[in-house]
Amino acid sequence: MELVSPSIGLIFWMTLAFSLVLFILGKFAWKPIMSALNERESKIQDALHAANKAREEMETLKFSNEALLKEAKDERDALMRDARKVRETLIEEAKLKAGEEADRIIESARASIEYEKMAAITELKNQLATLSIDIAERILNEELAKSSRQDEIIKKMLEEVKFN
Amino acid sequence: MKELIYNNLRKGLLVIAILSSAMLSPLFANETEQKSTENGKEAEKFNAGEMIIEHIIDNHEWHIMKIGHTEVVVPLPVILWSDGKLTTFFSSKFEHGHASWNGFKIEQAKENKGKIVKVIGDTMETDKSAALPLDLSITKTVAAMLFSMLLLCIIFLYVARQYAKKRNEAPKGLQNALEVIILFVRDDIAIPSMGPVKYVKYMPYLLTLFFFIFFNNLMGLIPIFPFGANVTGNIAITLVLAIFTFAITTFSGNKAYWTHIVNAPGVPWWLKIPVPLMPIVEIIGVFTKPFVLMVRLFANITAGHIIMLGFVSLIFIFGNMAPALGYGVSVVSVAFAIFMTMLELLVAFIQAFVFTLLSALYIGMAIEDHGHHEEHAH
Numbered sequence: 218m219e220l221v222s223p224s225i226g227l228i229f230w231m232t233l234a235f236s237l238v239l240f241i242l243g244k245f246a247w248k249p250i251m252s253a254l255n256e257r258e259s260k261i262q263d264a265l266h267a268a269n270k271a272r273e274e275m276e277t278l279k280f281s282n283e284a285l286l287k288e289a290k291d292e293r294d295a296l297m298r299d300a301r302k303v304r305e306t307l308i309e310e311a312k313l314k315a316g317e318e319a320d321r322i323i324e325s326a327r328a329s330i331e332y333e334k335m336a337a338i339t340e341l342k343n344q345l346a347t348l349s350i351d352i353a354e355r356i357l358n359e360e361l362a363k364s365s366r367q368d369e370i371i372k373k374m375l376e377e378v379k380f381n
Numbered sequence: 382m383k384e385l386i387y388n389n390l391r392k393g394l395l396v397i398a399i400l401s402s403a404m405l406s407p408l409f410a411n412e413t414e415q416k417s418t419e420n421g422k423e424a425e426k427f428n429a430g431e432m433i434i435e436h437i438i439d440n441h442e443w444h445i446m447k448i449g450h451t452e453v454v455v456p457l458p459v460i461l462w463s464d465g466k467l468t469t470f471f472s473s474k475f476e477h478g479h480a481s482w483n484g485f486k487i488e489q490a491k492e493n494k495g496k497i498v499k500v501i502g503d504t505m506e507t508d509k510s511a512a513l514p515l516d517l518s519i520t521k522t523v524a525a526m527l528f529s530m531l532l533l534c535i536i537f538l539y540v541a542r543q544y545a546k547k548r549n550e551a552p553k554g555l556q557n558a559l560e561v562i563i564l565f566v567r568d569d570i571a572i573p574s575m576g577p578v579k580y581v582k583y584m585p586y587l588l589t590l591f592f593f594i595f596f597n598n599l600m601g602l603i604p605i606f607p608f609g610a611n612v613t614g615n616i617a618i619t620l621v622l623a624i625f626t627f628a629i630t631t632f633s634g635n636k637a638y639w640t641h642i643v644n645a646p647g648v649p650w651w652l653k654i655p656v657p658l659m660p661i662v663e664i665i666g667v668f669t670k671p672f673v674l675m676v677r678l679f680a681n682i683t684a685g686h687i688i689m690l691g692f693v694s695l696i697f698i699f700g701n702m703a704p705a706l707g708y709g710v711s712v713v714s715v716a717f718a719i720f721m722t723m724l725e726l727l728v729a730f731i732q733a734f735v736f737t738l739l740s741a742l743y744i745g746m747a748i749e750d751h752g753h754h755e756e757h758a759h
Contacts, residue, residue, distance in 0.1 A: 219438050219495055220683070223617035226460075226516045227439065230523045231621040235593070238530045243585035246537035250563060251584055253544035260549050 427701050429694035437611050437686055438495065440521045441472040441487060445606055452477055455606070457524055461485060461497060463514035472518070481505055485514065525610030526618065529597050537592070566591050570738050574745035583744055586629060590622065591737040598682060598729030602722060613732070614682030616675065623671035626740040631667075634747040642667065670743050674736055681732050685725045692718040 360366050435444075443455035456473035463485075474482035478489055481500045488498045488507060497518070499511040519527070536555070543556040552560045571580040571587055597612040612618055640646070642663040644653065652659045692714045700707025 220434070221616055221679075223615075223620045224439060224496075224516065224520075226518055226520065227522055227526075227615065227617035228621055229517055230519070231526060231618050232624075234527055234530045235589075235621060235625065238533060238593070239586060239589045241534055242537050242589050246534075246541040247585040247588050249541045250537070250544050251567075251581075253548060254560070254563070254567075257549050 427694075427697045429691070429698055432694060433687055433690040436690055437614065437683055439615060440495070441475065441497070441518055442477070443521045443524065443606075443610075455524075457521065458519045459485075459497065460517040460519065461514040462517060463499070468514075521610050522612055522615050522618065525600070525608075525612050526597070528607055529593065529600055529612060532600075533589075533592055533596060562591070562595075563588060566737060570734070570741050574738065574741035575748065576745070579745075579748050580741075583629070583633075583741070586625070587737050587741055590625070590740060591733050594622070594678065594736055595729060595733035598733060599726070601682060601686065602725055602729065611683065611686050613678055614686055616679045619675040619679040622678070622736065623675035626674060626743060627668075627671035629740075630670075630743045630747045633744060635750075637749065638747045670739075674739055678732055678736050681728055685721070685728055689718055689721050689725065692721065 360370070441459060442457055445453045445455065447453065454473075454477070456471040459468075459470055459472050459474075461468040468483055468485070470482060474480070475487050478487045480486070481503065484499055484502075485497050486500050486505060486507075488494055488496050493513070497514060497516050499508040499514065500506055501508045536559070540556050540559055543552075547553075551557075566588055567580070567584065570591075571584055574580075575583060594613055597618075600608040601611055601613065603609055643660055645659050645663060648659050695714045696707050696711045699710040
């Protein structure tokens with residue numbers, strides 16, 4: 218029976234001690250412990266938030282960096298392409314111009330050769346004419362020194378003339 | 382989902398940690414208990430029932446062991462209030478119940494067995510006409526309870542200082558070990574039962590309750606002197622704890638709680654109007670809740686002690702028949718006692734958990750905002 222009948226003394230001491238301990242621990246242990254735990258938890262939470270935010274920022278930064286890099290690469294490519302195009306056109310133009318120039322030079326060379334040739338031919342002709350006249354003069358002088366010969370030529374010439 | 386798994390994992394780890402951390406002490410604790418009992422029961426005829434009850438109930442002296450014919454006991458103060466007079470002396474004056482002192486003695490038989498009664502003159506004869514004195518003695522259970530309270534204060538004031546000293550640093554050592562349990566009480570007992578805002582007010586009570594029960598359960602398992610008393614297995618102790626829960630529940634009950642008791646919503650009117658059946662059931666429920674709390678803890682812890690002592694007693698029962706038989710049985714008995722101690726370690730935690738959880742639930746029901754929905758836990 219004693220096992221299940223609570224004794225007054227024990228109830229008294231237990232109530233007293235438990236109230237006292239509840240008060241002491243509540244004021245000097247649980248309160249600081251709980252507040253410290255909450256503080257630490259919120260601090261950890263904040264730190265996690267901050268870390269997350271930083272990571273997100275890094276992500277966007279990386280993203281924008283990549284975009285920037287890509288842009289730069291594109292720009293460089295475009296520049297290169299343009300430059301290549303310009304070079305090609307330049308070369309093409311230069312070639313064209315060179316060809317034209319060459320043609321023009323050749324043409325003028327040909328013209329001047331032609332001219333020189335004509336001049337030479339004319340000169341030759343003139344000299345030939347002078348020479349012929351000289352020879353003819355000398356022959357005439359020689360032939361027409363004798364009268365008989367003159368007669369003979371006249372005659373012959375006359376014979377050649379036909380009047381029809 | 383992930384959080385849920387993590388939570389369960391943490392719970393599992395907690396149980397494992399508690400089990401494994403305490404695993405070493407009972408091994409040698411049992412041995413000592415066995416030895417001390419062995420020493421104490423050499424000559425007399427061994428009475429297992431008497432021995433077990435003696436270990437479980439309260440006593441005015443703290444019996445440690447018996448060497449030869451000398452009892453090794455710690456005398457405890459006897460405080461009596463009788464006829465408007467306060468009498469205090471040490472229980473050693475009773476000479477283990479063989480003598481009277483100042484007109485008092487410890488009754489040795491019948492319905493008042495173990496209680497302090499008045500005697501006629503200086504004899505050992507009980508004064509049947511006199512009323513029982515009011516016994517406020519520091520008995521074995523009171524001493525063990527006070528010791529555990531002291532231990533609680535020392536440990537948690539120390540831990541609180543650790544928190545104050547190393548603010549926002551990782552917990553270490555004892556602080557770390559207890560923080561797990563503190564967080565367990567907060568996250569798995571208080572918050573689910575009371576909601577994430579209201580729980581704060583009741584945390585000091587729940588934590589004190591939990592650690593008081595848990596510490597005393599564990600201390601009851603250690604059979605060496607300052608420990609080993611059956612504190613949480615004493616009905617007066619569990620009664621006071623249950624009364625605390627009852628008082629807090631009753632005093633923090635809001636309008637919805639009382640409305641629910643007097644005029645439960647969602648119940649047909651004929652259960653309330655001619656005969657107030659539901660209100661009666663509800664009011665009985667208000668009292669059965671703490672009553673069940675009281676009985677559950679008391680019965681669980683006492684049963685654990687009885688089983689453990691029973692296994693040890695087996696050795697002596699068989700030893701009385703033949704010494705060789707006693708030694709043979711001791712192997713089996715100790716093995717079972719070790720197994721039971723392991724189980725009791727689990728029970729120590731579970732009972733502290735259950736008492737605290739149910740207290741939290743009852744308080745939670747009393748402070749719950751019913752608002753727009755009618756359904757709630759019964």
